[in-house]
Amino acid sequence: MARKPRVKSGRNVEQATTGVLTGRVWQFGDDVDTDAIIPGRFLTLYDPRELAKHAFEGTRDDFAGGAEEGDIIVAGRNFGCGSSREHAPLALKGAGIRVIVAVSFARIFYRNAINSGMLPLVCAVAGDIRDGRIAELDLEGGILTVEGKRYELEPVPAFLREIVDAGGLVEYARGLSEVTTCREAMM
Amino acid sequence: MGATIVEKIFSRGCRREVATGEVVMAPVDAAMIHDITGPLAIQKFREMDGKRVFDPGKVIMLFDHQVPADSIPAAQNHIFMRMFAEEQGIRNLDLTEGVCHQVVEERGLAAPGEIVVGADSHTCMYGATGAFATGIGSTDMGFVLKFGALYFRVPGTIRVEVNGTFPNRVGPKDLILSIAGDIGADGATYKALEFTGETMEGMGMAGRMTCCNMAVEMGAKAGIVPPDRITWAYLRGRRRMEPFELAADPDAAYLEERSYDASDLAPQVAVPHNVDHVVDVGEVAGTRVDQVFIGSCTNGRFEDLKEVAEVLGKRKFSDGLRVIIIPASRAEYLKALRAGYIERFVEAGALVEAPCCGPCMGGAFGLLGPGEVSLSTSNRNFKGRQGSADAKVYLASPATAAATAITGEITDPREV
Numbered sequence: 001m002a003r004k005p006r007v008k009s010g011r012n013v014e015q016a017t018t019g020v021l022t023g024r025v026w027q028f029g030d031d032v033d034t035d036a037i038i039p040g041r042f043l044t045l046y047d048p049r050e051l052a053k054h055a056f057e058g059t060r061d062d063f064a065g066g067a068e069e070g071d072i073i074v075a076g077r078n079f080g081c082g083s084s085r086e087h088a089p090l091a092l093k094g095a096g097i098r099v100i101v102a103v104s105f106a107r108i109f110y111r112n113a114i115n116s117g118m119l120p121l122v123c124a125v126a127g128d129i130r131d132g133r134i135a136e137l138d139l140e141g142g143i144l145t146v147e148g149k150r151y152e153l154e155p156v157p158a159f160l161r162e163i164v165d166a167g168g169l170v171e172y173a174r175g176l177s178e179v180t181t182c183r184e185a186m187m
Numbered sequence: 188m189g190a191t192i193v194e195k196i197f198s199r200g201c202r203r204e205v206a207t208g209e210v211v212m213a214p215v216d217a218a219m220i221h222d223i224t225g226p227l228a229i230q231k232f233r234e235m236d237g238k239r240v241f242d243p244g245k246v247i248m249l250f251d252h253q254v255p256a257d258s259i260p261a262a263q264n265h266i267f268m269r270m271f272a273e274e275q276g277i278r279n280l281d282l283t284e285g286v287c288h289q290v291v292e293e294r295g296l297a298a299p300g301e302i303v304v305g306a307d308s309h310t311c312m313y314g315a316t317g318a319f320a321t322g323i324g325s326t327d328m329g330f331v332l333k334f335g336a337l338y339f340r341v342p343g344t345i346r347v348e349v350n351g352t353f354p355n356r357v358g359p360k361d362l363i364l365s366i367a368g369d370i371g372a373d374g375a376t377y378k379a380l381e382f383t384g385e386t387m388e389g390m391g392m393a394g395r396m397t398c399c400n401m402a403v404e405m406g407a408k409a410g411i412v413p414p415d416r417i418t419w420a421y422l423r424g425r426r427r428m429e430p431f432e433l434a435a436d437p438d439a440a441y442l443e444e445r446s447y448d449a450s451d452l453a454p455q456v457a458v459p460h461n462v463d464h465v466v467d468v469g470e471v472a473g474t475r476v477d478q479v480f481i482g483s484c485t486n487g488r489f490e491d492l493k494e495v496a497e498v499l500g501k502r503k504f505s506d507g508l509r510v511i512i513i514p515a516s517r518a519e520y521l522k523a524l525r526a527g528y529i530e531r532f533v534e535a536g537a538l539v540e541a542p543c544c545g546p547c548m549g550g551a552f553g554l555l556g557p558g559e560v561s562l563s564t565s566n567r568n569f570k571g572r573q574g575s576a577d578a579k580v581y582l583a584s585p586a587t588a589a590a591t592a593i594t595g596e597i598t599d600p601r602e603v
Contacts, residue, residue: 041549057576058575078372085223159338179212181201183201183213
């Protein structure tokens with residue numbers, strides 16, 4: 001009898017869409033790829049906490065041991081480029097990260113983050129925010145405050161809001177027995 | 188205003204006019220999962236209370252990242268996926284056929300006008316056969332397995348026109364590296380790349396696959412070559428489908444139009460650690476390497492191996508260098524075997540492995556140690572991609588890889 005793979009249940013996908021979050025800024029700069037977030041040799045792991053132990057291994061070794069619940073990843077352009085591995089947002093989630101603020105996100109990572117119950121937020125000047133500072137994030141107001149400076153965040157696009165509000169794609173999909181496709185919507 | 192090829196594909200899927208920017212829940216024509224992202228997709232499908240997949244005939248399952256199983260967890264993942272395939276009646280292509288994207292194309296599972304998703308970022312390769320194909324994550328794939336549809340925002344298109352004839356030993360990989368260097372790693376994010384022009388029209392399917400494969404390295408959602416005579420000839424015997432016209436309207440609205448000249452292109456190399464950090468081979472010639480990897484979904488086809496064999500001739504690969512050659516699929520392996528290339532490679536000192544992702548996966552085998560340098564025909568040179576984060580990976584064409592494998596240092600293939 002084969003064992004199931006080590007996939008942690010997706011129950012309790014908490015979606016941090018309201019309230020105020022305070023945490024340390026982890027600044028990563030431009031073009032952070034998913035191989036950096038979680039190297040290929042750890043892809044047989046699926047438990048976010050196990051993956052978190054290897055997050056940024058070899059590229060930023062102080063992260064896995066130092067990141068705490070509520071910390072915020074801040075980055076420049078193209079965060080999460082490369083492989084479609086969902087292990088990447090899961091590894092960050094396992095490390096306690098709920099929110100990533102970046103100048104821009106790679107497409108697949110952005111969707112994966114939303115689906116995994118994380119909040120990827122776009123901020124045109126996120127690259128200016130300094131590493132190690134304490135940030136306060138007002139989720140409803142969409143404002144990130146670091147060192148007294150207020151950074152405006154773009155809201156999650158409306159069509160993804162439905163998924164975010166449900167608590168992630170699993171929660172969104174669980175209650176549905178079928179979806180209306182664009183083909184049927186017309187008929 | 189006319190429609191782009193991507194708008195036409197979504198309009199076809201939705202059976203109504205769909206325009207760039209619209210968000211649609213589009214039915215998918217095929218969904219591919221592999222041994223790394225598949226187990227999580229299946230788990231998500233179950234968490235979504237999925238009981239039966241939307242259509243077992245449209246779910247493609249392939250093992251290629253860790254084959255044959257390189258660890259007990261990998262073997263467990265394979266067992267788990269096999270059980271799911273059996274339970275759901277999915278025809279599992281398993282670990283014997285090769286790299287997922289190559290096999291999908293060979294089997295004619297992605298055809299012109301279709302919308303295909305895969306739980307792997309290089310799914311965009313199927314644009315070579317005129318499909319709109321894009322990589323998705325495992326949760327999105329769980330959704331697709333349950334419903335057979337997915338949300339898409341219809342992307343705008345960048346038209347890439349390529350004209351001119353390639354100089355000797357310069358080809359599709361050099362072209363796409365050069366384009367990636369120009370557009371940048373995020374220059375096409377959320378967009379589609381449509382490859383046109385006389386160079387693309389004259390290019391065989393192998394080269395078109397190389398180009399579409401790397402669309403994601405510019406952030407693109409899809410890369411596509413308008414289907415033509417060459418596409419339909421490739422699909423004959425692989426897919427029962429009457430050829431039909433599928434092309435952008437002459438007055439289609441593009442986000443951007445770019446043009447390139449293939450005739451003055453030098454062999455290109457992407458230097459560590461970004462795919463868009465691209466230089467002419469001359470700028471890095473002489474760099475010592477420890478390993479050369481020839482293979483992957485980007486450049487593991489017969490045409491690539493033929494190029495390697497031609498550059499190699501009767502010579503040997505450099506002493507002390509690890510030359511790893513992996514045909515992309517069983518079919519490509521057999522073609523190379525029958526042409527005598529495999530024997531030549533082994534004689535010359537290469538390690539020829541069974542079809543799989545090999546070192547490109549960065550976890551199975553062929554890993555680099557700290558301080559080592561690799562030149563690879565694959566698609567990514569990120570830090571740590573092929574092993575140690577203190578290793579360096581250069582990306583180049585099969586011809587440049589062959590020349591480099593002969594001398595042991597990065598070498599212009601026109602000079603060996």
